[in-house]
Amino acid sequence: xxxxxxxxxxxxxxxxxxxxxxxxxxxxxxxxxxxxxxxxxxxxxxxxxxxxxxxxxxxxxxxxxxxxxxxxxxxxxxxxxxxxxxxxxxxxxxxxxxxxxxxxxxxxxxxxxxxxxxxxxxxxxxxxxxxxxxxxxxxxxxxxxxxxxxxxxxxxxxxxxxxxxxxxxxxxxxxxxxxxxxxxxxxxxxxxxxxxxxxxxxxxxxxxxxxxxxxxxxxxxxxxxxxxxxxxxx
Ligand SMILES: [Fe+2]
Numbered sequence: 522x523x524x525x526x527x528x529x530x531x532x533x534x535x536x537x538x539x540x541x542x543x544x545x546x547x548x549x550x551x552x553x554x555x556x557x558x559x560x561x562x563x564x565x566x567x568x569x570x571x572x573x574x575x576x577x578x579x580x581x582x583x584x585x586x587x588x589x590x591x592x593x594x595x596x597x598x599x600x601x602x603x604x605x606x607x608x609x610x611x612x613x614x615x616x617x618x619x620x621x622x623x624x625x626x627x628x629x630x631x632x633x634x635x636x637x638x639x640x641x642x643x644x645x646x647x648x649x650x651x652x653x654x655x656x657x658x659x660x661x662x663x664x665x666x667x668x669x670x671x672x673x674x675x676x677x678x679x680x681x682x683x684x685x686x687x688x689x690x691x692x693x694x695x696x697x698x699x700x701x702x703x704x705x706x707x708x709x710x711x712x713x714x715x716x717x718x719x720x721x722x723x724x725x726x727x728x729x730x731x732x733x734x735x736x737x738x739x740x741x742x743x744x745x746x747x748x749x750x751x752x753x754x755x
């Protein structure tokens with residue numbers, strides 16, 4: 522459903538568009554786990570392309586002005602794989618940037634989160650081993666998620682390609698890591714388990730996970746993609 526902001530402005534049509542969120546840290550902030558060169562291409566090329574194509578397809582489907590979460594859900598409901606792939610990848614990457622923090626600022630599991638990891642996985646080391654094992658064993662491209670399930674337990678899940686947990690009211694993501702080769706190949710070549718271990722130990726944003734868990738337990742929305750904004754487009 523088109524929303525306001527689709528009128529004429531200065532001879533060009535103004536649209537309400539999904540924007541590419543800026544990285545929440547410098548390009549070199551995640552090195553050596555993720556180099557500045559990887560981050561520059563990942564954010565500036567891959568993620569930017571998903572955002573651009575989402576806007577093109579959403580406009581063609583009459584979804585100009587909708588929030589990204591709504592576009593993802595509507596694409597899934599309509600079995601519109603082309604739009605779903607682009608929109609979900611746009612959302613997943615924005616959530617992925619929030620799932621990381623510069624080395625030394627990433628925190629550690631504490632309090633309720635630590636207790637829940639212990640209940641669900643045994644302890645933090647066993648959780649880390651499970652994360653590396655599941656993410657390493659995932660066949661092909663996708664994502665690995667730490668989720669709070671409907672029963673109040675933590676669990677790991679992987680999704681293929683652009684898949685994400687937005688369609689399930691029973692799962693609430695605390696963080697995600699990108700399993701596509703473009704996420705790690707320049708820095709770790711084919712060693713995905715090595716990348717996942719370095720990711721957990723170095724840049725996984727436990728403070729973000731804690732915030733997500735708190736919001737989930739309070740029955741509130743978790744992180745949402747920045748609202749679409751006015752932009753001039755031909
Ligand atoms: Fe990616």
